[in-house]
Amino acid sequence: MDDILKDVTSAAYKEGFVTDIRQEFVPKGLNEEVIRTISALKREPQWLLDFRLDAFRRWQKMPAPSWGHLDLPEIDYQDIIYYAAPKKDADRPKEIDPELARTFEKLGIPLHEREALAGVVAVDAVFDSVSVATTFRKSLAEKGIIFCSFSEAVREHGDLVRKYLASVVPAGDNFFAALNSAVFSDGSFVYVPKGVRCPMDLSSYFRINAAGTGQFERTLIIADEGATLSYMEGCTAPMRDENQLHAAVVEIIALKDADVKYSTVQNWYPGDAEGRGGILNLVTKRGICHEGAHLSWTQVETGSAITWKYPSTILKGDESSSEFYSVAVTARRQQADTGTKMIHIGRGTRSRIVSKGISAGHSQNSYRGLVRMMPGAVGARNFSQCDSLLIGSRCGAHTFPDIRSANPTAVVEHEATTSKISEDQLFYLGQRGIAPEDAVGLIVGGYAREVLSKLPMEFAVEAQKLLSVTLEGSIG
Amino acid sequence: MGHGKYIAPPKGQYQVGAGQRLELQFVVLPGESRDIEVTVDLTGPGAEVDLRGLYLCHADEQVRFHIVMHHMAPGCRSRQRFCGVAGGRADVRFEGTIVVAPDAQQTEAYQENHNILLSEEARAESRPQLEIYADDVKCSHGATVGRLDEEARFYMRCRGIPDREARTLQILSFLSAVTPPERAEEVERAVRNL
Numbered sequence: 001m002d003d004i005l006k007d008v009t010s011a012a013y014k015e016g017f018v019t020d021i022r023q024e025f026v027p028k029g030l031n032e033e034v035i036r037t038i039s040a041l042k043r044e045p046q047w048l049l050d051f052r053l054d055a056f057r058r059w060q061k062m063p064a065p066s067w068g069h070l071d072l073p074e075i076d077y078q079d080i081i082y083y084a085a086p087k088k089d090a091d092r093p094k095e096i097d098p099e100l101a102r103t104f105e106k107l108g109i110p111l112h113e114r115e116a117l118a119g120v121v122a123v124d125a126v127f128d129s130v131s132v133a134t135t136f137r138k139s140l141a142e143k144g145i146i147f148c149s150f151s152e153a154v155r156e157h158g159d160l161v162r163k164y165l166a167s168v169v170p171a172g173d174n175f176f177a178a179l180n181s182a183v184f185s186d187g188s189f190v191y192v193p194k195g196v197r198c199p200m201d202l203s204s205y206f207r208i209n210a211a212g213t214g215q216f217e218r219t220l221i222i223a224d225e226g227a228t229l230s231y232m233e234g235c236t237a238p239m240r241d242e243n244q245l246h247a248a249v250v251e252i253i254a255l256k257d258a259d260v261k262y263s264t265v266q267n268w269y270p271g272d273a274e275g276r277g278g279i280l281n282l283v284t285k286r287g288i289c290h291e292g293a294h295l296s297w298t299q300v301e302t303g304s305a306i307t308w309k310y311p312s313t314i315l316k317g318d319e320s321s322s323e324f325y326s327v328a329v330t331a332r333r334q335q336a337d338t339g340t341k342m343i344h345i346g347r348g349t350r351s352r353i354v355s356k357g358i359s360a361g362h363s364q365n366s367y368r369g370l371v372r373m374m375p376g377a378v379g380a381r382n383f384s385q386c387d388s389l390l391i392g393s394r395c396g397a398h399t400f401p402d403i404r405s406a407n408p409t410a411v412v413e414h415e416a417t418t419s420k421i422s423e424d425q426l427f428y429l430g431q432r433g434i435a436p437e438d439a440v441g442l443i444v445g446g447y448a449r450e451v452l453s454k455l456p457m458e459f460a461v462e463a464q465k466l467l468s469v470t471l472e473g474s475i476g
Numbered sequence: 477m478g479h480g481k482y483i484a485p486p487k488g489q490y491q492v493g494a495g496q497r498l499e500l501q502f503v504v505l506p507g508e509s510r511d512i513e514v515t516v517d518l519t520g521p522g523a524e525v526d527l528r529g530l531y532l533c534h535a536d537e538q539v540r541f542h543i544v545m546h547h548m549a550p551g552c553r554s555r556q557r558f559c560g561v562a563g564g565r566a567d568v569r570f571e572g573t574i575v576v577a578p579d580a581q582q583t584e585a586y587q588e589n590h591n592i593l594l595s596e597e598a599r600a601e602s603r604p605q606l607e608i609y610a611d612d613v614k615c616s617h618g619a620t621v622g623r624l625d626e627e628a629r630f631y632m633r634c635r636g637i638p639d640r641e642a643r644t645l646q647i648l649s650f651l652s653a654v655t656p657p658e659r660a661e662e663v664e665r666a667v668r669n670l
Contacts, residue, residue, distance in 0.1 A: 390611035401602075411620070411621070
């Protein structure tokens with residue numbers, strides 16, 4: 001069993017290659033000058049620069065949070081490059097650098113439309129700090145859907161951005177959200193107009209390439225009244241032995257009767273077997289649901305040295321609803337503190353939380369969740385189910401739910417279990433000629449199935465693969 | 477500490493050694509604001525702990541439970557059940573942590589906290605936590621905050637049971653698992669006066 005455990009902790013990181021292309025940097029460090037430079041490089045309007053500077057001044061007064069069940073290394077914010085962009089080849093300004101295209105190809109993203117046709121997804125690929133290509137834009141535009149990089153949205157749809165930016169995650173919300181608001185580089189912007197059903201899954205793919213750079217992605221999704229959309233996000237990063245910072249902010253606005261589905265497969269570099277390097281994934285994701293709206297979060301977290309992430313929903317409108325489905329896998333010396341917050345404000349609001357944690361190796365995996373029933377949440381309902389699976393005796397699995405109710409007609413239910421893969425299950429499968437590794441794969445697959453089944457199809461395939469790679473031969 | 481049964485103990489720290497068993501019962505009746513802090517260390521193999529708590533609030537009481545159940549040795553079992561009813565402007569909070577140390581294999585630890593809110597202004601918070609550092613364990617917790625079941629009450633009323641009596645029966649049955657038999661009458665009186 002020990003040998004096999006060693007395999008888990010040493011399973012190679014497939015996406016760990018570095019793309020060698022020329023990049024443009026802003027000098028290391030963080031001060032108002034750097035923020036002004038970023039803003040100028042992106043030719044941003046004055047209001048956005050003011051927003052950044054305001055956030056920066058708030059951030060300077062905030063202490064870094066320490067409440068997570070995490071051993072967070074000291075981060076030197078002056079030792080980070082806050083902006084890196086692939087240099088455009090002057091001769092071919094409209095084309096994607098072939099080297100870059102190959103990187104995305106290796107990652108399996110269908111960047112060219114003809115390739116994308118096979119998968120029928122629209123991809124907004126973000127390479128370090130700028131969005132390099134957005135496919136399918138035209139066919140979406142016919143329906144009035146805007147899907148572009150955040151910087152482009154600032155230029156072309158400034159009013160929409162200005163109206164909704166920081167309306168769900170205010171600039172001073174928390175330490176990392178404030179940092180992001182000050183230095184955010186790029187991300188995706190989606191707007192689906194009234195009553196429109198987005199005809200395909202929208203997808204963004206983030207990748208951290210440059211050494212010593214942080215990625216500060218900012219995504220804003222707006223679903224107007226009665227609109228429907230599904231958004232997918234995937235992440236990888238090359239292998240490096242230093243920690244890289246990823247502090248993203250995602251805001252989702254679901255107006256009356258809108259329906260939004262947000263799926264993530266996160267596979268950032270987790271660090272090596274001794275816990276050196278890896279991505280520090282410190283992310284704020286939050287959505288607001290107006291009357292009758294629905295927001296569904298699905299996440300599969302297999303990467304990052306540290307994950308600090310709580311996709312949350314504010315159920316503001318009456319009869320709005322939200323779901324959170326999560327599979328978090330930690331191996332080696334990874335640490336994850338992840339979960340959700342459901343804030344019930346409106347009458348008859350509904351939420352459901354299903355969280356499946358799997359810890360192996362020397363990792364620590366925590367679920368942290370808040371369910372809050374405000375005085376106005378008449379007849380609101382929540383159900384939470386959090387399960388943890390332990391593989392090996394050196395890992396930890398923790399559950400920290402927080403339930404607060406201020407309404408006698410609201411009902412909140414939470415249950416959690418912790419267990420390991422039982423000898424009986426393995427024996428049963430072994431008896432039928434199934435090798436221990438396959439047996440573990442089957443059991444873990446079954447355990448995570450409820451969540452994986454919520455993913456858009458092509459993501460589900462990738463997620464299944466990731467699960468089996470991460471846990472390859474995890475028990476004897 | 478030997479084999480023992482203690483009723484409504486004060487704040488305390490308990491150590492339960494190999495093969496020993498500890499039972500604690502907490503009863504908080506209307507009008508009492510209490511802050512109960514209990515830490516139990518299971519230090520020897522085969523130790524067993526059973527905690528039960530009941531709380532009834534009808535005015536502006538504040539009831540707090542801080543329970544830490546620390547499994548430090550292998551093969552121990554612990555079970556916690558806390559049920560309470562809050563009316564008026566009462567504020568009840570339960571915070572309970574189960575910690576299973578790295579070598580405390582074959583641990584079985586269960587924890588439940590159930591709350592019923594009877595009034596608009598009553599508040600309930602529940603924070604059951606699991607911190608587990610061993611793999612061969614069976615641990616679970618459950619927490620709920622809710623109201624009395626309307627359908628059950630309707631069923632009783634259809635059969636001629638007055639509304640008030642139906643409500644009393646519902647609360648008594650909700651609390652029955654954590655009511656010590658010797659204090660059952662006292663609890664029933666309190667429920668009737670809620």
